[in-house]
Amino acid sequence: MSPIIHAHRLRVRYGETDQMGVVYHTNYLNWFEVGRTELIRNAGLTYRELEERGVLLPVTDASLSYKKPARYDDVVEIQTRVKELSAVRLAFAYDIIRVSDQELLVSGETMHVFTNAELKLIRLSRTEPEVYAWLDAQYKGGE
Template identity: 75%
Template sequence: MKPVVHSHRLRVRYSETDRMGVVYHTNYLNWFEVGRTEFIRHADLTYRQLEEKGVLLPLTDAAISYKKPAKYDDEVEVRTHVSEITPVRLTFSYEIVRVEDDELLVTGSTMHVFTNASFRPIRLSRTEPEVYAWLEKQHKGGE
């Protein structure tokens, strides 16, 4: 079973590049966040609504591998999927590709822990069972 992949397109802005017109490396992590946010939005839920329910998703780990550079005015696609989920942790994986030629530019992952507003770990499967079930379903391929 392949996990459900959500795609979100964006265009490289001049402010995201260096003098050579190449995307500055930390911007890819920002794009990972865009991918996560839009992924969650597909559950008809926003990060804001999740936080209003008392559930936070602080980042605990991030990994990134640069393959080829994105450049100013490229249209890129952030492909996001749930690569691992437990009642207390969630890992997203990402691919960033250039739309024009489907060239793989960057891969990476971010790990998050489910916490309450005091940053104490919680079991999402108990706190928000519907949200947990949806995330688990995305991980298992939407079945």
């Protein structure tokens, strides 16, 4: 089965654009963060609650591929899915789609590791088995 895709929409704000009237490139990384935060929120758990449990998800790698520009007032959809999951790593894949014409604007990925507050690697499957099981179900398409 395919991973479950979580979709979150937002409207491009003027402050997110550059002098050319297009979304400034670093804003896509911020939107990736929105996508993964909302994906985790769908588990009934916020990033804050995860951190309060002693689990952090630092980004170790990020990649973006720009296809077409988003512009001020466009409504875009951030489509986020779990691309890879192990006991110590988690990768998300993202597509940013313009809603009006379903045009793919940006695709990308982020890689994360599970750490404690001291930034030491932890095995999420042992530390938070319910969270790990939920992420695994997202990765496997709800099997």
